[in-house]
Amino acid sequence: MTSQVSSPAEQADGTDETVVGAQRKPAGAKDVRRLDRVIIRFAGDSGDGMQLTGDRFTSETASFGNDLSTLPNFPAEIRAPAGTLPGVSSFQLHFADHDILTPGDAPNVLVAMNPAALKANVGDLPRGAEIIVNTDEFTRRAMQKVGYDTSPLEDGSLDGYRLHPVPLTTLTVEALTEFDLSRKEAERSKNMFALGLLSWMYHRPTEGTEKFLKSKFAKKPDIAAANIAAFRAGWNFGETTEDFAVSYEVAPAGSAFEPGTYRNISGNLALAYGLIAASRQADLPLFLGSYPITPASDILHELSKHKNFGVRTFQAEDEIAGIGAALGAAFGGSLAVTTTSGPGVALKSETIGLAVSLELPLLVVDIQRGGPSTGLPTKTEQADLLQAMYGRNGEAPVPVVAPRTPGDCFDAALEAARIALTYRTPVFLLSDGYLANGSEPWRIPEPDELPDLAVQFAQGPNHTLDDGTEVFWPYQRDPHTLARPWAVPGTPGLEHRIGGIEKQDGTGNISYDPANHDFMVRTRQAKIDGIEVPALDVDDPDGGARTLVLGWGSTYGPITAAVRRIRKEGGRIAQAHLRHLNPFPPNLGEILDRYDKVVVPEMNLGQLATLIRAKYLVDARSHNQVNGMPFKAEQLAAVLKEAIDG
């Protein structure tokens, strides 16, 4: 056995790839090495089934008990031209025997199903990484299509890597000769062959995938059997072929997890579940008005499956009707939600303004993607923060809540619902494409751990006129929260009219009175400013840091990984991460004052930094990346280190 320990790769999460032990299986078996973490990237054509392959490997890994984090990355086109660079779809998975925070910076293993997949991804690999290529696809024509004049498998350009040339297509077709399938049909199972091979390499459990294939192709048992056969053939190929001398174990991450029952969950799924949970906790029916848009549509799909929870889903004729219907349902007493992405928010702006004026609870879920305009539909970005804050006519403040990890989308949805219901206001929930499609292990909460969101509808008069008459005033506010009563149609005696025209304080009648307008504008602002949000926690282990890194939303993973790296090298840095962007936590100003330097990494051109600088007069330094991808921990660590030292 030759030693195949890789050179220390540039890795995320502040831990280098290390071999933590080696053991030999009984006579005749191959070497087994134990690793503490691995990053795998599956890459192929959009039609090669890479997302499915990645999902299955993730499920196997989750049920094995590793901590994990995923990064699906695919083009907006459903089937981009085959074999081209723009058509490459990939799925990256980072799994470990300890707590990890990101999908990893650089893969240890790349599975490249064709020359385009190799070319598009090889630049991300550290020297020494393993590359498994499907040699069947490395034809002259296919290589020329992506600009390879000579074969990279033979011209020495991959000498720095551990290359495994495998005729994946041929092996798959051979494995399926006994099935009554055309060659084309048989070839389609090559992703399962690759999955089988990787499952062998990393000792993944296989029952889940076989069960999955049986149920996915329940109506086509032949196809199910063929896929299972290809999957097993891939596994057996790993075990028998000389080329794969070593397999790896990554132990379960038991100590990384609090006790509890876990599952793997993506951000959009967690968000959908959070909405259903909020509806139950508020004892209000859930109404979703939505128009399909990437990367938010999965929430519509998911909620439409759960009508037995009393969930009404309305696929509207456009974005405006989606939020309009939701607002109508809110008027009727539903927990109303609209889901969209940036371009949809632009269309909904006028209705959000109406909701501000009507002071009705409404959740506006924005799964941010690259912009402006259509931008990068399938890539991530955080550039809708200022749109959420200010993208309306007039003074129209809206609270903003942002989740930090896929699983956190569940809690963020409940928190957004709490604010909307307590303060009778639209609330922005700003997720993004990275959280939406990425996944991680999630501790399943018990329903009795969830917050109480009980709501009291108005039942009777709330004001006495000078002549002693008891009346209902729709804009008579709760003195503590400044929320107005929620009087739903069907309640006798509370008939009232509301609208987008400025209304008189208290009565809600149309009013063009200058002083009243000034008062109402300030009151609506004061209501949002006065929303009670938890104080911000700062992670500053010994209190000795002079530099604070402040983030929001999905950058939590990469920032935390970068902070760990710095601390591991003895550096001192404090970290804080915002869930509430409007209003800010009450102690934010005081925290900012404590540090000499404040660095704000964002996947935009400095939107939070702009808000921080304006509100707190702090010389916040912006670090920005807008390439449609999450930050890499290593690069971020270098930036933070520079800030500390600089």
Place this chain on the structure above:
Amino acid sequence: MADANALLQLVPKAEGRQSMKDFKSDQEVRWCPGCGDYAILAAVQGFMPQLGLARENIVFVSGIGCSSRFPYYMNTYGMHSIHGRAPAIATGLAASRRDLSVWVVTGDGDALSIGGNHLIHALRRNVNLKILLFNNRIYGLTKGQYSPTSEVGKITKSTPMGSLDAPFNPVSLALGAEASFVARTVDSDRKHLTEVLRQAADHPGTALIEIYQNCNIFNDGAFDTLKDREQAEDAVIRLEHGQPIRFGTDGAKGVVRDPRTGDLEIVTVTADNEADILVHDAHAASPTTAFALSRLADPDTLHHTPIGVLRSVERPVYDTLMSDQLDTAVEQHGKGDLAALLAGNDTWTVVG
């Protein structure tokens, strides 16, 4: 219509006797003196006690425009929303609250220009909404620009050399959008307007009522042809289900079908052709004849304008279907169990 009653029965009835006064809010009506909207408001307020529904279960939703101030004057629940969006907002309300009687008040600009998309989609879905489209063929609140129902060549502030766009015929448009109930009436004909409201309220699903309404400031007299006693006899075709379509002095004129093209035409009724006069069938499954009737009116002169219920057919109602799906889901999967949902099928346990 058995189904009509079934849907209306979901809305609680008024306990005591209601009067028109019960439906007047305490707000001062602020339309221009002489505006046709006053007559429509009075007709609606007068009709509501006949309908006899609990006031608190009635909601008026409007968009933007002169007519859209309507909800402020009704002592029911109401929402004055934003331009063109009332059908969308009302859809969410009606679909989530079947115990409400939801009415939309809109105008030709609100419903057919900025809100055209929402109108046609509400109609195709057949949401249980009653849409009152006040058509004055002009923009009033923005002080006199041409609207999507203005005649070609109309001189307005924004079209000093005459407008270029061909107008919509709202009834034709609604029929094309799969409307299950389409009617037309006139602001000044209280009796006719009330009768159309009654039939609309009874209809399960979306009912669109186009109401010709006079804007005495920016488009005064737009419908005089239909109101002037002498002219109206020849200009207005009053449709009544099951009756031959005749109009003019002593019913001298009638509508027949051209057997060659299938189109409709106006004839002077004679002993020879009397048997060929078309009998109005508002419940015809096909919208073809209703559409042909909607095309009889001359968009410029309004001659041969049919009023009354052009089409009233029953088809599945969106809110009912949505509600049925919720019931079916519970029957099939049981009432939702949050703990089971969150756990899913693939879990593992970490012990401390």
